[in-house]
Amino acid sequence: MPIQVLMPALSPTMEKGNLAKWLKKEGETIKSGDVIAEIETDKATMEVEATDEGTLGKILIPEGTADVAVNTPIATILADGESAADLGKVAAALAPAPNVQKEVEESRSPVGEGKPMISAPPSAPATAVAEPDPEVPAGTEMITQTIREALRDAMAEEMRRDGDVFVMGEEVAEYQGAYKVTQGLLQEFGARRVIDTPITEHGFAGVGVGAAMSGLKPIVEFMTFNFAMQAIDQIINSAAKTLYMSGGQMGCSIVFRGPNGAAARVAAQHSQDYSAWYSQIPGLKVIAPFSAADYKGLLKAAIRDPNPVIFLENEVLYGHTGEVPKLDDYVIPIGKARIVRSGKDVTLISWSNGMTYALKAADELAKEGIEAEVIDLRTLRPMDTETIIASVKKTGRAVTVEEGWQQSGVGAEIAARIMEHAFDYLDAPVARVSGKDVPMPYAANLEKLALPNVAEVVAAAKAVAYR
Amino acid sequence: MAAPKKSVVAKETGQEKANGSPPEFTKAQELAALRDMLLIRRFEEKAGQLYGMGAIGGFCHLYIGQEAVVVGMQMALKQGDQVITGYRDHGHMLACGMEANGVMAELTGRRGGYSKGKGGSMHMFSMEKNFYGGHGIVGAQVSLGTGLAFANRYRGNDFVSVAYFGDGASNQGQVYESFNMAELWKLPVIYVIENNRYAMGTSVTRSSALTDFSKRGASFNIPGQQIDGMDVRAVKAAGDEAVAWCRAGKGPFILEMQTYRYRGHSMSDPAKYRTREEVEKIRTDQDPIEQVRNRLLAAKVTEQELKAIDAEVREIVNASADFAQRDPEPDPSELWTDIYR
Numbered sequence: 001m002p003i004q005v006l007m008p009a010l011s012p013t014m015e016k017g018n019l020a021k022w023l024k025k026e027g028e029t030i031k032s033g034d035v036i037a038e039i040e041t042d043k044a045t046m047e048v049e050a051t052d053e054g055t056l057g058k059i060l061i062p063e064g065t066a067d068v069a070v071n072t073p074i075a076t077i078l079a080d081g082e083s084a085a086d087l088g089k090v091a092a093a094l095a096p097a098p099n100v101q102k103e104v105e106e107s108r109s110p111v112g113e114g115k116p117m118i119s120a121p122p123s124a125p126a127t128a129v130a131e132p133d134p135e136v137p138a139g140t141e142m143i144t145q146t147i148r149e150a151l152r153d154a155m156a157e158e159m160r161r162d163g164d165v166f167v168m169g170e171e172v173a174e175y176q177g178a179y180k181v182t183q184g185l186l187q188e189f190g191a192r193r194v195i196d197t198p199i200t201e202h203g204f205a206g207v208g209v210g211a212a213m214s215g216l217k218p219i220v221e222f223m224t225f226n227f228a229m230q231a232i233d234q235i236i237n238s239a240a241k242t243l244y245m246s247g248g249q250m251g252c253s254i255v256f257r258g259p260n261g262a263a264a265r266v267a268a269q270h271s272q273d274y275s276a277w278y279s280q281i282p283g284l285k286v287i288a289p290f291s292a293a294d295y296k297g298l299l300k301a302a303i304r305d306p307n308p309v310i311f312l313e314n315e316v317l318y319g320h321t322g323e324v325p326k327l328d329d330y331v332i333p334i335g336k337a338r339i340v341r342s343g344k345d346v347t348l349i350s351w352s353n354g355m356t357y358a359l360k361a362a363d364e365l366a367k368e369g370i371e372a373e374v375i376d377l378r379t380l381r382p383m384d385t386e387t388i389i390a391s392v393k394k395t396g397r398a399v400t401v402e403e404g405w406q407q408s409g410v411g412a413e414i415a416a417r418i419m420e421h422a423f424d425y426l427d428a429p430v431a432r433v434s435g436k437d438v439p440m441p442y443a444a445n446l447e448k449l450a451l452p453n454v455a456e457v458v459a460a461a462k463a464v465a466y467r
Numbered sequence: 468m469a470a471p472k473k474s475v476v477a478k479e480t481g482q483e484k485a486n487g488s489p490p491e492f493t494k495a496q497e498l499a500a501l502r503d504m505l506l507i508r509r510f511e512e513k514a515g516q517l518y519g520m521g522a523i524g525g526f527c528h529l530y531i532g533q534e535a536v537v538v539g540m541q542m543a544l545k546q547g548d549q550v551i552t553g554y555r556d557h558g559h560m561l562a563c564g565m566e567a568n569g570v571m572a573e574l575t576g577r578r579g580g581y582s583k584g585k586g587g588s589m590h591m592f593s594m595e596k597n598f599y600g601g602h603g604i605v606g607a608q609v610s611l612g613t614g615l616a617f618a619n620r621y622r623g624n625d626f627v628s629v630a631y632f633g634d635g636a637s638n639q640g641q642v643y644e645s646f647n648m649a650e651l652w653k654l655p656v657i658y659v660i661e662n663n664r665y666a667m668g669t670s671v672t673r674s675s676a677l678t679d680f681s682k683r684g685a686s687f688n689i690p691g692q693q694i695d696g697m698d699v700r701a702v703k704a705a706g707d708e709a710v711a712w713c714r715a716g717k718g719p720f721i722l723e724m725q726t727y728r729y730r731g732h733s734m735s736d737p738a739k740y741r742t743r744e745e746v747e748k749i750r751t752d753q754d755p756i757e758q759v760r761n762r763l764l765a766a767k768v769t770e771q772e773l774k775a776i777d778a779e780v781r782e783i784v785n786a787s788a789d790f791a792q793r794d795p796e797p798d799p800s801e802l803w804t805d806i807y808r
Contacts, residue, residue, distance in 0.1 A: 166621065198648065200647065206610020206611050210551075210615045213599055214615050234607060234641075237604050237607060238604075242600070245590035245600075247583030247805060249581075249593070249594055285807075
């Protein structure tokens with residue numbers, strides 16, 4: 001029976017990709033291990049090798065097709081003795097078993113020229129009643145870009161502006177970024193300012209801090225914040241505390257950035273949310289944005305800030321697109337939350353990918369006549385208590401939403417602040433929706449259970465609203 | 468002690484000397500070295516005294532016995548070179564030219580201290596004197612010092628950074644992460660390993676598989692030398708060569724200074740891990756200050772001249788102790804300053 005070749009998933013978070021090129025033609029013989037096609041993900045161009053032998057019977061998805069969903073049949077292979085007449089007999093595909101091999105040499109177009117490679121769902125539901133961002137003048141032209149591109153543009157703009165800014169980390173230069181966030185930077189700024197490090201987090205974090213103490217402005221990329229645990233002594237003991245310990249003499253303008261929190265199916269050691277860890281430390285600023293515009297404006301602010309800044313990104317969001325103001329210098333002040341959606345019945349407070357659940361829950365709640373106000377904290381330290389309190393005074397109810405664990409979490413801190421500053425306004429105890437109190441499991445169903453979800457947010461909001 | 472100077476990569480560096488003593492100092496150099504080492508010795512003795520009186524709190528790690536290392540190295544540096552070290556840092560600060568008053572007042576936690584009283588013994592800095600601390604986490608200064616060298620290279624200047632650490636810190640992982648990057652990127656950093664034979668209470672033979680610390684960079688191809696760290700002339704000569712190596716863009720250099728601390732690890736250390744005789748023998752035979760004093764006397768410098776130096780140093784130290792006890796504590800409002808800028 002003919003065998004179907006399916007669109008392979010080439011990374012933990014890939015949902016779709018572009019079929020860049022067919023390397024075999026219909027009718028050509030295929031041996032196991034032959035490279036049959038090239039597929040572009042938002043991170044890389046990968047070769048797909050055949051795992052079966054036979055003849056390429058039919059190409060189902062022509063080359064140049066964008067946004068092919070994972071597991072879509074892309075071709076049919078005929079076994080020995082089969083002919084085109086057998087094509088109709090294709091069985092339902094079972095195991096996609098993509099055999100993803102060597103990475104194709106990347107030769108991407110320079111910064112700013114390439115079109116967005118994927119068009120993932122927008123970062124906020126279209127139904128959200130977004131409050132206009134006060135930093136953007138009315139009538140400003142908006143461009144649609146992925147969060148990955150917004151981050152890269154932020155770095156590139158700041159590097160153009162200030163020769164003391166440089167970026168270092170694992171695979172940031174020649175590989176173009178493990179998650180392609182630093183794509184094109186090496187080409188524009190050269191190896192002096194875009195520096196590949198060995199796999200040596202503790203060491204290069206210390207080198208970055210030392211360079212910052214000497215007055216440079218490093219952007220230190222961690223491939224993920226999970227690996228930054230190796231470096232956390234330098235981040236906290238050296239970067240965060242030195243200004244104080246030196247009586248204000250010696251500070252450290254440095255950004256530590258990279259993906260934080262759960263990606264998809266990478267299990268416990270690669271799926272931890274460090275929001276609460278870093279946000280406890282005086283001397284650090286901690287930023288964890290959600291929208292593409294905020295990623296850009298806040299990263300620019302972080303790079304300019306004279307203090308050490310932890311910039312928590314989210315891998316799941318990298319490919320999401322959003323509207324970014326087309327301004328020469330779009331900088332968002334650190335420490336300001338944003339009311340993304342107005343409402344009078346309950347306040348939902350979140351940040352980073354937690355906003356995905358909060359916004360969808362607000363949509364659901366609206367259908368049931370509950371108007372939720374949704375606050376995107378954007379910065380965790382300093383925390384914009386004022387915006388939270390003003391909202392809670394209006395709604396009398398609050399739900400926090402985070403992917404991290406509940407104990408000593410950011411939600412716990414928000415609840416405490418609400419209790420301290422708005423106790424008399426509360427009509428119900430603050431509810432917390434969070435990641436479950438377990439290491440992140442690998443199995444798809446368990447992973448889903450371990451993370452917060454929209455239904456939990458809806459249920460919590462209804463509970464505090466006594467509905 | 469009295470280890471012969473030997474070079475791990477003698478051929479490469481061309482630094483192997485014929486057996487014998489290091490190059491002589493001029494009289495002016497001898498006098499300067501004597502004065503700077505005496506200042507550290509007397510300062511540390513006074514700090515120990517103030518600690519005993521309760522005027523200094525917390526941890527206080529004295530540098531007595533190791534003076535030749537930092538004084539000799541400083542003689543090899545030029546204005547603009549950076550220095551960074553761990554928590555046994557008072558000597559380094561004085562050698563860098565920081566004021567005794569400011570250092571002592573920091574030890575007593577007063578507002579006139581280098582960190583306004585907020586850092587203490589282990590955390591002092593002077594941007595003016597290019598002294599980058601004063602770091603309390605064993606080994607952290609090695610990566611940081613490598614970062615200072617990175618900045619020099621980034622800026623394209625010819626300054627050198629000197630990262631001091633001990634035989635104990637030499638077993639920390641980030642030291643080797645830093646060695647790797649320093650050689651990979653040819654960073655101008657001199658790693659000065661002050662081997663005083665004891666990591667707190669653990670002797671090097673009990674803690675280190677390889678006790679020749681000059682070889683610790685071998686797997687990264689970093690040249691290293693063992694130096695008699697009790698002889699300020701040997702230190703200076705080795706420092707000159709290492710500095711020249713770094714300034715020439717050849718990358719990092721390791722100097723293992725074989726030295727000895729007379730006092731305990733900190734003020735609360737009874738030093739039961741070594742004998743009184745061991746300490747006495749080194750004090751008698753190899754004291755870095757006595758070596759210089761004896762050479763000067765042999766060169767017909769009068770006792771009178773030497774006493775004048777001693778008196779000048781004592782006056783500075785006494786004045787600093789006086790200042791450090793009179794200076795007020797920081798204003799309570801200082802609790803909330805210098806967290807961000």
